[in-house]
Amino acid sequence: MPEGSTRFNSKRQNHGLEETLDVSKLLDLAVPALESGTGVEASLPITNVNRAVGTILGSELTRKYGAAGLPDDTIRLYFTGSAGQSLGAFVPKGITITVEGDSNDYVGKGLSGxxxxIKPSAQATFAAEDNIIIGNTALYGATSGEAYISGIAGERFAVRNSGANVVVEGVGDHGCEYMTGGRVVVLGATGRNFAAGMSGGIAYVYDLDNTFIKRCNLEMVLLERVEEPEEIAELQGLITRHTALTGSNAGQRILDAWDEALPKFVRVIPKDYKRMMEQIRKVEQTGLTGEAALMAAFEANMRELARVGG
Structure with a gap:
């Protein structure tokens, strides 16, 4: 067993870690990856008493390989059943968790690469896009990584997301609240107060019945159509990936009728974020790149704000 796992094992009796799926199974299964970066794969049942699955494993991976983690999909974990709270919390790059079933609150909290x-059981007879598959406050404070959810999420989805790319088929109230970065694609309806306090990143909402404007908090965001070719390709790519990984019927229907579906997507972008992105594009056209471009764009934006403010 790799160094670090031994340290956790020595504290099991004091901290109850013997009850965690990570300590009882996952750390042992992942030894080749933790020791030498060799790919591993495992299939296991999961129940709602299995909480924070992947978190201790992710900690061990980060301790060994740092913030860069491992290449995508080095550790592939397949679970069948109903996961408990905080599935995949803080999981770093290199770990892929698939659940065929459903999950509780705080899925992907602090996701870090x-x-x-998450998708319904292959034996499910219901329409995934019409049913809740994960609980509240999923992807809270996520910083990077990906999540593909075939079904509806509960309230406060992707609150304070600062860099993860996520596709889901519907969300409850307060979606993308205080979001500062990343991309969120919603292939169905949202609850009320969407995008409250959202200051960065972009959300794309499939507004089939043209009612989304009634449920969006417009204080800090603009609602637009998706028109730039590069952005259209990015959106289509995220939905294609979601469909391939989850078998989503909702995603496939949209892709099959892409020309008709695209105008129904609403682009939710913070006003200040849009202005800053436009300034960055302008300064990059002068030849500046990287940190220099960011600083020049920031200064230009401040001058513009001062001018408009009088």
Whole structure:
């Protein structure tokens, strides 16, 4: 067993870690990856008493390989059943967790580069896009990584997301609240107060019945159509990936009728974020790149704000 896992094992009796799936199974299964970066794969049942699955494993990976983690999909974990709270919390790059079933609250809390895939059981007879598959406050404070959720999420989805790319088929109230970065694609309806306090990143909402404007908090964001070719390709790519990984019927229907579906997507972008992105594009056209471009764009933006403010 790799160094670090031994240290955790020595504290099991004091901290109850013997009850965690990570300590009882996952650390042992992942030894080749933790020791030498060799790919591993495992399939296991999961129940709602299994909480924070992947978190201790992710900690061990980060301790060994740092913030860069491992290449995508080095550790592939497939679970069948109903996951408990905080599935995949803080999981770093290199770990992919797939659940065939459903999950509780706080899925992907603090996601830090890993990949989460949640889809209904292959034996399910219901329409995934019409049913809740994960609980509240998923992807809270996520910083990077990916999540593909075939079904509806509860309230406060992707709150304070600062860098993860996520596709889901519907969300409850307060989606993308205080979001500062990343991309969120919603292939169905949202609850009320969407995008409250959202200051960065972009959300794309499939507004089939043209009612989204009634449920969006417009204080800090603009609602637009998706028109730039590069952005259209990015959106289509995220939905294609979601469909391939989850078998989503909702995603496939949209892709099959892409020309008709695209105008129904609403682009939700913070006003200040849009202005800053436009300034960055302008200064990059002068030849500046990287940190220099960011600083020049920031200064230009401040001058513009001062001018408009009088």
């Amino acid at each position: 890993g990949k989460l895939i």
